[in-house]
Amino acid sequence: MKKKTKTFLTLLSSIALLAACGGGNEENDSTQSAGAESTTTQTGGILNIGLAANVSSLDPTSYTSQYEANVVRQIGNTLIVYSKDFSEFIPSLSTEWAVSEDGLTYTFQLREGIKFQDGDYQDGREVTAEDVKFSLDRSAFDSALNRLSGIESIEVLGDYEVAFHLTTPSSAFMSMLTDPGNIIVPKEEVEGWGDQFAQHLVGTGPFSLKNFQSGQQIELVRNDNYWGASPNLDGVTFKIITDGNMMVNSLLSGDIHIATDVRGQNREVIKQGNNVELVSIPGFSTFYLDMNMMKGPTMDKKVREAIYMATNVDDIVNGVNQWGGAEVSYSPLPKASWGYMENSKDFIPEYDPVAAKELLAETEYADGFSINLYLSDARIPYGTIFQDQMKENLNIDIQLNPQEWGTYSETVSSGEADMNIGGWSWDPDPFFYLNQEFHSNNIGSLGNGRGYNNPEVDALLDNALTETDREKRVDLYHQALEIIMGDHSRIEIELSETANGLSKDVEGYDVRANNEVVIVNDDGVNVSLKDE
The missing domain is CATH 3.40.190.10 (Periplasmic binding protein-like II)
Structure with a gap:
């Protein structure tokens, strides 16, 4: 050898x-x-x-x-x-x-x-x-x-x-x-x-x-x-x-x-x-709202897209982060990742509650429905604003279910969460975000508890992992991202700074x-x- x-x-x-x-x-x-x-x-x-x-x-x-x-x-x-x-x-x-x-x-x-x-x-x-x-x-x-x-x-x-x-x-x-x-x-x-x-x-x-x-x-x-x-x-x-x-x-x-x-x-x-001092730097952390693709109303792609269109992400991020520390996210990848796609915003549905209601009317859930949202205590402010928006825009009743971390992790991993607000932070390689959160091999884990499964995405992610040329890897990841964001399996919420208070x-x-x-x-x- x-x-x-x-x-x-x-x-x-x-x-x-x-x-x-x-x-x-x-x-x-x-x-x-x-x-x-x-x-x-x-x-x-x-x-x-x-x-x-x-x-x-x-x-x-x-x-x-x-x-x-x-x-x-x-x-x-x-x-x-x-x-x-x-x-x-x-x-x-x-x-x-x-x-x-x-x-x-x-x-x-x-x-x-x-x-x-x-x-x-x-x-x-x-x-x-x-x-x-x-x-x-x-x-x-x-x-x-x-x-x-x-x-x-x-x-x-x-x-x-x-x-x-x-x-x-x-x-x-x-x-x-x-x-x-x-x-x-x-x-x-x-x-x-x-x-x-x-x-x-x-x-x-x-x-x-x-x-x-x-x-x-x-x-x-x-x-x-x-x-x-x-x-x-x-x-x-x-x-x-x-x-x-x-x-x-x-x-x-x-x-x-x-x-x-x-x-x-x-x-x-x-x-x-x-x-004391606050030290806050650009980080690798993303916040998102998962929608279960294996059961319930959000199995329907039109329902997921309608929910995304009815979500004013700017209001959520700005409402929770009035004192800074975050910006609106348009991608599953953080900006600090070398695989970030600069035109990600083009693949995110624009906020349009009227069009969202019309789209929902094309499904069996035209009159709205009730659904559970699981989250940790720290993410309740995000859930509360989302809850208000869904009731006002689509007559969807969001039931907030705060859980301590161990229980939350188990609920999401097992596919039992109808919706959940999650956070992800890893290293700069896109593999740790896209493969962990969107490859079908990871269904049943915390990253892909919602059950995202797209064979075309799997193939692109597999090819990117074996490719040694970074530019070619980036191209493969961008192709995967366009499909992923078009499937609307989750709502991208924010890119968070890493912030510590230090004595x-x-x-x-x-x-x-x-x-x-x-x-x-x-x-x-x-x-x-x-x-x-």
Whole structure:
């Protein structure tokens, strides 16, 4: 098997990379890293971070939200990671890699001497290629969100060498490996804990899990045997604060140091606060309203189109975001993705409630109907405005069903949600949006719980995944987008900025476009707290 060098692979995989995200506004351009003026590094202390939704699972194969991912990332490591600006891949548990000429085999060399954290079923033993195979076999064949697709087999070539054999060449494979769902875990802990492993995660990361209290908080402590740079902090505590106002009050009172997912008026409250700052940057996050294509009135394409035409998306976005932080979305892809289609607006129905009512009259639902809308507490403001518009424009009664994250995720994934308001944030490669949310292979997962199924779209997405030329990939994705948006399976709502409230006691923390919380990583980040 002829192999290329790591440098060549990086060039070959450029299709999966993104230059530093542009955009932003004047108030944010100079504030993307907290405490940047500090010249000394403090050690010790517990960093408290507020999460806007509950964390129900830390198992890399079963978690479904960014909130859970942000905890998993601190406990485990992947083979490689993205650089801060998403422009290149950086070694993590692996030191180098190579790819065969046919693009079907990727071979990784592992660092020697890396140890797992101590657990109940192993005492911090060394990581080997067998652990990589075990962990990524789980991800490839058992992941709730198909976080590692296209794997034919994983082969152990030696104690510190492992090969991935793909079914077809995959231009997104390297990007997939950076996902926290692909951290390396010990077999003994997974099998010893069984289903309870979701609350007893053990990995190789800078922090170990100390205490998991679902719905309340998750306590992590410094891993003194961490293979990388020793964390500056003694630990990190993630506090579950689902109410946005309470989140900000906790930041202002000093109960937390970082408030995540800051929206609405709370942006202004933080700007006016003492010893805190709002950091808000263009992100990869999209908000949308799914319509079930497998059951109920929205099985009818005319009903879906009428609903879209009767939805004043501008009023929803502006009503919820009077204090900034978002703009109207016209595409399933965020603008920061290199696959974004600039003329996306041309494929979105214009707001026309009169024409919408006429279109609905062509169906059996001319007089309106009642339907359930599922959403998290944080998205109730969006649902309330949509509810009013549907009643006024189409005589459709929208029943709001707020749910905590775990229940919401299960309802949507199982196809039981008539409608749902969702959010999606991943890396810049279009694969993570279009394949995850529109390929029929993902029906039954959170991304495609509504049951979108179009063979023509499947074929275009499959071809884009095996194509190595980025321009050709973009063309294929644009063809798919035109069909997807013409099917009206969901209403595009907004592109959200990534907004965090930060205590000025935090040093070295960067807000990332993909909503990722990074405390210690291989790109030189090591967050600390100022001495009190």
